[in-house]
Amino acid sequence: MAAHRSLQGYLSSAEQPEALVAAHIELVHRIAHHLAARLPASVQIDDLIQSGMIGLIEASRQFQSGQGAVFATYAGIRIRGAMIDELRRADWAPRSVHRNSRRVAAAIATIEGREGRAARDSEIAAVLEVSLSDYHAMLQDSAGTHLLGIDDFFGEEGDPDRRLPIGLNTPGDEVESDQFRTALADAIADLPEKERLVLALYYNEELNLREIGAVLEVTESRVSQIRSQAILRLRARLHDWFNGGGQTPAYRIE
Structure with missing residues (x-):
């Protein structure tokens, strides 16, 4: 780089x-x-x-x-x-990896919008018309594009208070920024338990993937897949925000 x-x-x-x-x-x-x-x-x-x-x-x-x-x-x-x-x-990932990430997020949104619950790995693979192992490989490839994880939900400048996907030029913008933070917090709270735990250990406790794997008794690569799926699931649930809609998801996982 x-x-x-x-x-x-x-x-x-x-x-x-x-x-x-x-x-x-x-x-x-x-x-x-x-x-x-x-x-x-x-x-x-x-x-x-x-x-x-x-x-x-x-x-x-x-x-x-x-x-x-x-x-x-x-x-x-x-x-x-x-x-x-x-x-x-310095994004190095091939376009195919980004394209597959968008496909995964779209599949998650489709399933969760239809079922009203968290999409399962097997269901996502079925929508994508790939095997479960191929789907997990897609998640592994996608993990490299999520270098920053939660930070990717914000824009420029490094300061989380300044890096929302909307401007902060008017009082109305400040209201929208608060609404986005609320929507993001709700989306994280609604994640499947293991995905929520991985994010908490990674971002709050600052454990690395190997250490999280030891806690969960899974391989480091599996932790990477879980983290990648959690990020893509959040992107699916916050789709309207990333497309300028500034709205909460059309569904909420119960």
């Missing part, structure tokens, strides 16, 4: 608050290693660090101490955001 913008260009383009940058280089490395531990081995730590340094330099330029924020907190948001933005730009 090549960094989208030249770090050298940022360093030479204008005079930087060098003291802030120098004092927080370790923060960039710490965030990069923490993020890399949750990403495929193909993601290079040096690329994350370079993107993070750009975020740190931008933070040092824009930080205003009079606003009451601590620089390390502000910089951490910008550093992680720069890394995440670069990961999105």
